[in-house]
Amino acid sequence: KTSCPFPPGPPGKLLVGNLGQVSAERPEIDYMRWGEEYGSDVIHTEVLGQHIICLNSAQAATDLLDRRGFIYCDRPRFRLFEVMGWGLTLTFLRWDSRCKLHRRLFHQTFSSSNIKVFRPAQLFEARKAVRSLLSNPADWKDITLLMSTSIIFRIAFGQEIQYKNSPYCDLSRAANDATTGGGTPGSALVDLFPLARYLPDCINISPSLRHARRSRPVIQAVHDYPWNANLKDIEAGTAAPSFMKTHIERLVKDQSAGIAQELTLADIKGATGAIFIAGGNTTWSAVQSCILFLTKYPDTQRRIQQELDLVVGRGRLPGFDDRPHLPYLERFINEVMRCLPLNPLIIPHKSLRDDVYRGMFIPKGSIVFANATAILTDPAVYQDPHVFDPDRYLRGEPYPPANFGFGRRKCPGNFLALASVYIFTATLMAAFNIKKAIGVDGKPLEPKVAVSVGLGGHPQPFDCVLRPRSDTNASQLLSQY
Numbered sequence: 001k002t003s004c005p006f007p008p009g010p011p012g013k014l015l016v017g018n019l020g021q022v023s024a025e026r027p028e029i030d031y032m033r034w035g036e037e038y039g040s041d042v043i044h045t046e047v048l049g050q051h052i053i054c055l056n057s058a059q060a061a062t063d064l065l066d067r068r069g070f071i072y073c074d075r076p077r078f079r080l081f082e083v084m085g086w087g088l089t090l091t092f093l094r095w096d097s098r099c100k101l102h103r104r105l106f107h108q109t110f111s112s113s114n115i116k117v118f119r120p121a122q123l124f125e126a127r128k129a130v131r132s133l134l135s136n137p138a139d140w141k142d143i144t145l146l147m148s149t150s151i152i153f154r155i156a157f158g159q160e161i162q163y164k165n166s167p168y169c170d171l172s173r174a175a176n177d178a179t180t181g182g183g184t185p186g187s188a189l190v191d192l193f194p195l196a197r198y199l200p201d202c203i204n205i206s207p208s209l210r211h212a213r214r215s216r217p218v219i220q221a222v223h224d225y226p227w228n229a230n231l232k233d234i235e236a237g238t239a240a241p242s243f244m245k246t247h248i249e250r251l252v253k254d255q256s257a258g259i260a261q262e263l264t265l266a267d268i269k270g271a272t273g274a275i276f277i278a279g280g281n282t283t284w285s286a287v288q289s290c291i292l293f294l295t296k297y298p299d300t301q302r303r304i305q306q307e308l309d310l311v312v313g314r315g316r317l318p319g320f321d322d323r324p325h326l327p328y329l330e331r332f333i334n335e336v337m338r339c340l341p342l343n344p345l346i347i348p349h350k351s352l353r354d355d356v357y358r359g360m361f362i363p364k365g366s367i368v369f370a371n372a373t374a375i376l377t378d379p380a381v382y383q384d385p386h387v388f389d390p391d392r393y394l395r396g397e398p399y400p401p402a403n404f405g406f407g408r409r410k411c412p413g414n415f416l417a418l419a420s421v422y423i424f425t426a427t428l429m430a431a432f433n434i435k436k437a438i439g440v441d442g443k444p445l446e447p448k449v450a451v452s453v454g455l456g457g458h459p460q461p462f463d464c465v466l467r468p469r470s471d472t473n474a475s476q477l478l479s480q481y
């Protein structure tokens with residue numbers, strides 16, 4: 001215990017605290033406003049006795065979530081997602097030996113050097129997608145969904161998805177709706193009043209709870225359907241390399257050698273499902289964000305294309321070896337991530353013990369949010385933070401630190417995700433120009449830079465027009481590929 005005060009924050013009401021004061025839709029904006037009002041980058045609220053801490057600066061987030069990661073590595077219970085049927089899913093696991101085991105599985109597979117084995121699948125899918133765009137440019141949303149889903153399905157379950165009306169794409173869309181429809185993680189009625197989960201549907205006043213119950217079959221299917229398909233292939237000896245295959249084969253080998261195993265088949269199944277849910281739609285959203293900013297900023301397109309034409313030339317398509325030689329494209333992707341964080345409050349962490357930070361008391365069991373929106377638009381770090389400017393990084397401003405989270409719960413798929421986004425954007429820009437769509441009034445439609453609410457947000461729908469470039473022979477190269 002300590003005599004230090006809690007971090008500053010809005011005064012609450014007797015018993016309920018700040019219940020109802022934080023917007024369900026854009027809580028990050030409330031926390032930014034309070035940050036200004038109370039002159040602090042660490043804000044405290046309390047809802048029904050639950051302490052909530054929001055970190056509005058990179059400094060506070062790295063000091064606590066990175067440097068004191070051993071304190072801030074737990075997660076709150078996500079009861080709404082439990083109702084949906086998410087089980088051994090790393091994202092929702094409390095910090096214990098099982099969670100550490102799952103993180104090890106992810107790190108072994110998705111470290112910056114180990115992801116190189118997935119490059120052929122990423123390259124193949126990116127080129128397949130851009131080739132499909134040549135015949136169906138208006139279909140860019142479905143084609144990019146097919147690509148992101150197929151990359152993650154190959155990596156997780158060894159299954160390629162060949163057609164846009166494949167049941168796996170429907171599954172991906174449904175799983176996306178299930179998770180994003182749950183609202184800001186940890187803020188549903190059932191998270192605040194756990195007994196609400198037992199309310200019968202006839203008196204169930206919570207739309208999120210009804211949504212979670214309706215989503216159960218989809219979440220079950222996400223785990224079972226591709227798993228069963230790949231299990232058949234593994235048994236038949238025809239399975240392609242995948243996370244699932246590697247870990248099942250290792251488990252079977254260790255079991256037959258009599259080596260004691262902490263890992264179970266259920267762990268592998270949970271982790272494989274987690275790759276799909278955490279890695280498919282997020283990558284799709286990041287790809288869509290790139291298309292959004294390419295649409296908004298034609299000059300940026302030209303610069304990416306000039307760089308590509310210079311480095312890659314006309315005789316071939318971009319590959320992974322070109323990436324270090326395409327610094328403007330790298331800055332562009334980082335600037336897209338900075339301007340449109342897909343998880344404005346990341347995913348909440350929870351503290352395992354009492355802590356004091358700069359004289360402020362953070363009690364054990366606090367829910368801790370890093371406010372990505374505040375961090376990425378902090379005027380003390382980013383000059384003119386609301387201006388889209390990939391060249392800001394040439395002036396020494398840091399690459400966005402918050403999009404993939406912090407500390408011991410930082411996204412283990414970050415290298416893989418950025419590699420997919422890179423190879424798709426490079427291939428797209430080698431082959432296409434993107435223009436704004438024209439509205440009914442004859443004027444160009446300006447895409448809105450906004451993200452949906454909920455876990456794994458995606459850019460709000462926008463239109464654009466893709467036209468093959470006539471000044472390169474990328475289309476020809478793609479059609480031969």
Ligand code: HEM
Pocket residue numbers: 090091092093103106110274275278279280282283286342343346347348349402403404405406407408409410411412413414416417418
């Ligand atoms: C652009 C794409 C992606 C974005 C923006 C993203 C973002 C995030 C964020 C913000 C977190 C929470 C970190 C925290 O709590 O501090 C997270 C966690 C996670 N991500 Fe990603 N992610 C992406 C792609 C991927 C991919 C491709 C995979 C799979 C290979 C993946 C797997 C996970 C997992 C398993 C977690 C939970 C980690 C834990 O709780 O310990 N993500 N991601």
